[in-house]
Amino acid sequence: MLTVLFAADPVFWDDYRPHLESALAAEGVGAHLTRQADPATVDYIVFSPGGTVRDFTPYVRARAVLNLWAGVERIVGNPTLTQPLCRMVDPAMTQTMTEWVVGHAMRHHLGSDVHVLGQDGLWRADNPDFPDVPRRLASERPLTVLGLGELGTASARALAGLGFPVTGWSRTPREVPGIRCMSGPEGLIRALTGAHGVITLLPNTPGTENTLNAATLALLAPGAFVINPGRGVLIDDAALLAALEQGQVGHATLDVFREEPLPPGHAFWHHPRVTVTPHIAAISRPVTASRVIAENIRRGEAGLPLLHLVDRARGY
Amino acid sequence: MLTVLFAADPVFWDDYRPHLESALAAEGVGAHLTRQADPATVDYIVFSPGGTVRDFTPYVRARAVLNLWAGVERIVGNPTLTQPLCRMVDPAMTQTMTEWVVGHAMRHHLGSDVHVLGQDGLWRADNPDFPDVPRRLASERPLTVLGLGELGTASARALAGLGFPVTGWSRTPREVPGIRCMSGPEGLIRALTGAHGVITLLPNTPGTENTLNAATLALLAPGAFVINPGRGVLIDDAALLAALEQGQVGHATLDVFREEPLPPGHAFWHHPRVTVTPHIAAISRPVTASRVIAENIRRGEAGLPLLHLVDRARGY
Numbered sequence: 001m002l003t004v005l006f007a008a009d010p011v012f013w014d015d016y017r018p019h020l021e022s023a024l025a026a027e028g029v030g031a032h033l034t035r036q037a038d039p040a041t042v043d044y045i046v047f048s049p050g051g052t053v054r055d056f057t058p059y060v061r062a063r064a065v066l067n068l069w070a071g072v073e074r075i076v077g078n079p080t081l082t083q084p085l086c087r088m089v090d091p092a093m094t095q096t097m098t099e100w101v102v103g104h105a106m107r108h109h110l111g112s113d114v115h116v117l118g119q120d121g122l123w124r125a126d127n128p129d130f131p132d133v134p135r136r137l138a139s140e141r142p143l144t145v146l147g148l149g150e151l152g153t154a155s156a157r158a159l160a161g162l163g164f165p166v167t168g169w170s171r172t173p174r175e176v177p178g179i180r181c182m183s184g185p186e187g188l189i190r191a192l193t194g195a196h197g198v199i200t201l202l203p204n205t206p207g208t209e210n211t212l213n214a215a216t217l218a219l220l221a222p223g224a225f226v227i228n229p230g231r232g233v234l235i236d237d238a239a240l241l242a243a244l245e246q247g248q249v250g251h252a253t254l255d256v257f258r259e260e261p262l263p264p265g266h267a268f269w270h271h272p273r274v275t276v277t278p279h280i281a282a283i284s285r286p287v288t289a290s291r292v293i294a295e296n297i298r299r300g301e302a303g304l305p306l307l308h309l310v311d312r313a314r315g316y
Numbered sequence: 317m318l319t320v321l322f323a324a325d326p327v328f329w330d331d332y333r334p335h336l337e338s339a340l341a342a343e344g345v346g347a348h349l350t351r352q353a354d355p356a357t358v359d360y361i362v363f364s365p366g367g368t369v370r371d372f373t374p375y376v377r378a379r380a381v382l383n384l385w386a387g388v389e390r391i392v393g394n395p396t397l398t399q400p401l402c403r404m405v406d407p408a409m410t411q412t413m414t415e416w417v418v419g420h421a422m423r424h425h426l427g428s429d430v431h432v433l434g435q436d437g438l439w440r441a442d443n444p445d446f447p448d449v450p451r452r453l454a455s456e457r458p459l460t461v462l463g464l465g466e467l468g469t470a471s472a473r474a475l476a477g478l479g480f481p482v483t484g485w486s487r488t489p490r491e492v493p494g495i496r497c498m499s500g501p502e503g504l505i506r507a508l509t510g511a512h513g514v515i516t517l518l519p520n521t522p523g524t525e526n527t528l529n530a531a532t533l534a535l536l537a538p539g540a541f542v543i544n545p546g547r548g549v550l551i552d553d554a555a556l557l558a559a560l561e562q563g564q565v566g567h568a569t570l571d572v573f574r575e576e577p578l579p580p581g582h583a584f585w586h587h588p589r590v591t592v593t594p595h596i597a598a599i600s601r602p603v604t605a606s607r608v609i610a611e612n613i614r615r616g617e618a619g620l621p622l623l624h625l626v627d628r629a630r631g632y
Contacts, residue, residue, distance in 0.1 A: 099454055100426060102418075103425065106418055107428065110415065112593075115594075117432065119592060121579075125577070125594040158478065161477050162418060162474065261441070269437045275432055277431045278431075283451055
């Protein structure tokens with residue numbers, strides 16, 4: 001009988017416990033799921049920031065730390081962590097992210113806010129606020145997705161499926177069918193140049209901080225939109241606000257921030273061409289995420305390679 | 317040398333003339349495009365409502381009337397029209413319609429208005445206005461498209477491509493890959509029952525008036541959304557307002573109306589759960605529409621069947 005320590009934020013215990021227990025049973029793993037255990041007896045640790053474990057040193061027998069979320073920036077640099085660390089790749093999270101990205105990309109593409117906000121009786125058929133008359137087709141609006149992990153790749157493919165010419169950029173070379181793929185620092189410049197919209201889905205690592213800054217925002221097509229469902233640190237906030245002021249960025253929709261909840265006084269809340277959403281783009285589901293955790297424990301016990309293993313050196 | 321009479325609304329002359337002339341030349345059709353001609357000399361008539369021809373009797377030699385728009389309800393019943401009538405099927409119009417339908421369906425699916433309208437500093441992470449927590453996936457939100465012509469079929473397929481289970485309904489049986497297709501009066505009841513959203517893309521004929529009425533709206537899942545980019549007459553306005561009041565319909569986004577522009581005092585403008593857009597869902601483009609007109613003239617001259625011929629009896 002394995003001991004699986006639920007060391008994630010306690011607020012998730014009630015949601016996850018039944019699904020983790022049934023997923024472990026479905027995988028044929030005999031396990032005791034608990035929130036408290038003698039560290040020396042723990043076989044696997046289910047983790048999220050805000051949980052009960054900060055020092056992994058006493059968990060001498062633990063075969064893996066299984067993160068409940070996709071982002072690992074709040075654990076990967078923990079010097080006490082010597083055990084293998086796995087990210088969450090939850091199909092429901094990938095699907096919710098893809099839907100959110102498509103919905104907000106279409107919102108900017110169509111310019112639909114002008115109508116959502118303008119229900120005042122004025123028939124805006126030839127709207128001077130619409131820079132695109134006749135309206136631009138998706139095929140005429142090149143978009144760039146920064147990051148070609150699970151979430152970036154799925155979002156890029158969905159956008160391409162709607163007719164947008166999509167460029168994807170990743171640190172190291174990737175190939176994705178239907179996506180113009182670029183990599184490395186020079187690839188980033190080419191990927192952003194002339195883009196009508198950019199979606200940031202990079203992991204939070206020291207190398208990705210401020211990927212969108214004054215210099216890179218200046219590469220976009222004038223009036224481009226920015227959608228950030230990734231991590232707040234990917235964008236230099238002051239540079240984005242300046243680019244919005246200049247009209248270089250036409251609109252930004254931001255789901256993630258350096259500080260969350262975004263403080264009520266923050267300029268992003270009050271800028272007419274910024275839309276703040278409250279870190280809702282992607283949502284894990286206990287039922288599907290629990291299956292991923294259970295599958296990884298079964299694999300660990302069977303001596304198979306763990307899924308979604310984090311490369312500690314690159315940080316994701 | 318053929319005589320092609322541009323009898324569409326004169327406001328379109330400057331936009332269409334150069335594209336029609338070059339499209340005719342590209343098809344190898346020797347034609348004189350004009351706004352004025354002796355009716356007895358006219359070979360083809362390019363038509364839109366609001367144009368210069370109401371009585372087709374004197375056009376004894378005209379081989380076809382080529383409508384600039386997809387909808388033909390303002391000409392199909394003209395008793396003087398004895399010539400073949402063709403609808404417009406413009407690929408740019410199909411694409412713009414598809415994009416508009418996808419964008420607004422995603423907007424309702426995600427509930428993004430709550431954020432677009434709520435940029436007030438309040439972090440709406442667990443929003444009581446969101447009935448779906450955890451958020452429903454596209455695969456859990458069945459949608460129904462009424463009408464499986466060019467526009468309905470393209471929209472249905474794009475929505476299915478994003479993961480929505482899509483039912484399509486048409487008067488006569490159709491088959492569309494990936495779409496659950498239904499037809500006839502009983503099929504309509506089955507197609508609407510339990511739908512989380514309905515998109516109306518039927519032609520305007522006597523048989524389609526008030527397709528969405530008190531009885532059919534009551535079949536939808538409670539809180540369903542309604543998107544009408546087709547024709548205003550497809551919906552019984554009073555029944556829709558009543559269904560909105562009862563919460564049976566959660567939100568309606570309407571692009572077309574019985575009277576356009578929609579009068580400023582109309583209840584649709586002022587209802588908090590109705591979004592009015594100004595007949596912009598689908599947009600023809602002179603360059604692509606002109607190619608369709610020129611191709612049909614070439615076909616007519618070559619003795620080939622005309623494309624997009626209207627069945628006068630059924631009305632589209």
